[in-house]
Amino acid sequence: MKKNILLMVLPFVAVPFFLQAQQASIYNEDWIDFNKNGKKDIYEDPKQPIESRITDLIGQMNTDEKTCQMVTLYGFGRVLKDELPTPQWKQSLWKDGIANIDEHLNSLPYNKKAVTQYSFPQSKHANAINTVQRWFVEETRLGIPVDFTNEGIHGLNHDHATLLPAPIAIGSTWNKELVYRAGKVVGREAAATGYTNVYAPILDLARDPRWGRVVECYGEDPFHIAELGKQMALGIQHQGVASTIKHFAAYSMPKGGRDGDARTDPHIAPRELHQLHLYPFRRVVQEAHVLGVMSSYNDYDGVPVSGSRYFLTDLLRQQYGFNGYVVSDSRAVEFLYKKHMVAGDYKEAIRQVVEAGLDVRTDFTKPEDYVLPLRELIREGRLSMQTIDQRVASVLRVKFKLGLFDHPFVSNPAAADTIVFDTEARAMQEQLSREVLVLLKNDNNTLPLDASRIKNILVTGPLAAETNHSISRYGPSNVHVISVLEGLQQYADNRFKVQYAKGCNITDPNWPESEILPTPITRSEQASIDEAVSLAKRSDAIVIALGEDEKMVGESKTRTGLDLPARQLQLLQAMQATGKPVILVLINGRPLSINWAQKYTPAIIEAWFPGATGGKAIAESIFGDYNPGGKLAVTFPKTTGQLELNFPYKPGSHAGQPGDGPNGYGKTAVNGPLYPFGHGLSYTQFAYSDLSISPDSLRAQSNITVQVTITNSGKRKGDEVVQLYLKDKISSVTQYETLLRGFERISLQPGESKTVSFYLRPDDLALLDKDMNWTVEPGEFEIQIGSSSTDIRLRKTFTVR
16 A cells, blocks of 8 residues: 655744744654653654553653544534634643544535635635644644545545445446545545545445445445455545545344444344345455445444444454554444433443443544543553553554654645646546446337437436435536536537426425325416426427435435426426437435336436536436446345345246235336346447456366457447356255346447456355355356346356366
8 A cells, every 4th residue: 555645744834933942842853752851752763663662652651642642533513613723622531642633624515614724725724723733743742643534435525525326326337446536535535635534435235225335335246346446445545535435233134224323233144144135345454455444323233333343343443454543423322321222321331342342532522521431440440551552553553554653744735726627637526427327228229329319308306406306415526517407408519409397396395205195286386397398398308307415315325215296207207208208317215216217208217426527427318428337236126115135136036926826926016127237238339248257167166267258239339247157056044035246337339349357266265155255166157247146148157076
C-alpha cells in the first residue's frame, strides 16, 4: 500500500505568533519532538519499527491519555461546538488527546448546524484541519495526532466533493477497474482536504429489498460485493488514507427488514452467516488490508455484535488477520443496555465492548459520556490495563501506518482547490453514471430513439425534475445534479422540443398508509395526470421518470411495500394509453415490483440514484449515444409476498408448486423473479464460444483457469458483463444452487471478439462441511458462463480428485 502521498510535515506554515517559538523547538528536519522533551524518543523516530514506537509511546501514556485514544469526538455542528481550537480546549477532555474527530467542518447535507465557513474552498478546509491538528501536536503533553474521519460511500462526505452514484447503482456497473478509480478519487480528495480515514465501503448484503439501506449496498451476492468492495478499499488506501469497512457483522438482515428503531434479531443460520454475510469482510480484510472496521449495533443469535469477543477478536483479528482499529457504529455501545438489555447500565455496556475488542466508541454525545465511566472501570479493577493497552495500541498502529507521527499535516493546502473534482474525477464521474444504467426491457427495439425523427418529446413523472435522490447524509453536498429533464433538455439543444409535466407527486398525503389502504384519486391529482396526457398526445415519444427519492429510501427508511407509490402507476397507465412510445426511467434505491410496467411498457431503464451526471447519461442512452450495459446486482421480486427471493439460493428454495402429488398441490402463488440477479440487456447482441477449463481434473489445492470467447454479433458497440457461476454437483451439506465466482465487464465493437480469462482458487470451491470446517470436497463441479444468473450460454465440468 502506498502511503503518505499528501500528508507531509509543514515546517513553514504560518501560525499564530505565540506558537512560533514552540514550533521551532519541536519540528526538526526528520522528526517531531511530540512530547517536547528535547530528545528523539523511539516513538518519534521514523526509522524505528512501528511496534517499537507503539510500545514506547504507550509506556509514556497515563490512564487519561490512553482512554482519550478510545473515543471519537464528533465534529463541528454535532458534538464539537467550535470550528477551531479555543483557550477552553485546555480544560476539555481532549486536552489529553483524542482518537479521531469525525466529519469535522464538512458542511453535512441536510444539517444546518454543521454548515461552516471552513468547508469551502477546499484549501480553507485543509488549513483549518492543519490548525486543529497542530493544536493536538503542540498543546497536548505527548502530541499524539488526530485521525480525521469522514464518510464516503458515494463520494467524500464534504462540500463540493466529487459525487458518485449510490452504491446500489455502483454495484450495477460490475466494473472493478472503474470502482477502483472511484476509490482513488475519494481517497485523493480526502487526503487533499485533511481527512485521514474514510468510512467506506459498505460490505453488507442487500438481501431484503424492504430494508432502507439497500441503496447503500453494492448488491445481494457476497462474491460480487467482495470484488467491488475490495477495489473501492484499495483505491481509497492507495492515496494514503485509511478505509474503514462497515457494518460488521450480520447487520443488513434485521427481522422483517425493519430498520429505524428495530435493527435487531437477524434470522441468519450459522453456515449462511459465514458463507454469505461474513464472506466480503473476510476477503476485503485479507486482500485489501484495510485499516478500519466499523462494528454494527445489531445482535446475532442473542449476542450484540459490538459486545461479542467472537466477532471482534476471534473472527476479525485471529482468523481474518485484521490489524487496524475497530470503531463502533453510533449508539452501538448504548444499545447493549437500552435495546439488547444485556447490560444493566451504560458502564457495564462499556466493560463488555472493551473486553470484546472494541477500540473506539463513536456516538452523537460528548466523549466524556464514555471516557469517564471507562476510567472508573479501570480504577475499580474491572478492566485491566493490559486490555486497555491492547485497544490503544490498535489505534496508535493505524496512526503510525498512516504516517501521522511523521507527516501530521496536509503538505500543500492550496493544492486542494485543484485536486478536488479535477478533470480526472469529472471523467470518472461521468463514466460511472453511464455504466450504472441497466436496460431492463426493450420490446421491438423501442430504444434507442432516432433524434432526427423526434420533433416533440414529453418528459413527465415526479422524478423527472427531482435531484435530491443523489444528495444524501453520507455523500457530498452543494453539488449540481443533472436531472432527467435537464439531461434531455441539454441533449435536445434545440434540435427538438422538450415539454414537461410533473404528472403526479412521488407520494400522496396518506402515504405510506395508502400502500395498504388505497384512496380515491382526487380532482387535483387527476388534473395533473390530464395535463400530462394532453401534452403526451402532441408528442412523438414519452419519457416518464418514476420511483423513489432520498426521503423514501436510506437509513431508517424501511418500506412495507415495493410497488410504485401513490399515483405513479396511474400516470404510467395514462401515458401508455396514449399509444405513443413510452420509455420508463426508474429512479430508485431498491428493487421495485413494477409488474404492470414489465408487461405493458415497451422500454425500461433502471437508473437507480445515478449521481451528478445521471440525467446526461440517461439522455445519451435513450438516443443511443451510449449503449447501456449494466447488470442488476439484486433480484427484483414480483411482490413482497415472495420475500426472501435472492441470489444465491439453496436448491428448491425458489421452486414453484406441484400440479399434483402425494404431498399436496396447488396454484396459489406467483413464482420466479421479475428480473433475476445479473439481468441486463443491450442494444447489441453477444455470442459466447470456446469455453475451456485447465486443468479439468485436479487436486483440491490446485488453481483453475477458465477461458471463453465473447463476440459482439450485433451492429452497435456495447458492453457485456461475462459472468461465471460454479455448481457443486454433489456435496456433503446442501450447497447453493450456483455461486458467482467471476465476472468481467468488457467493451466490444461490432464484430469484435475477445477472450476472457477467469482464475479460480481453492477458496472459490470451498464449503463449510458438517463440522463447520472450510474444505474442498472431491467430486464433479460445473462451470456455467452466461449473461445473467438465468441466461447461461455455456457449461463444462471438471473434477476434483
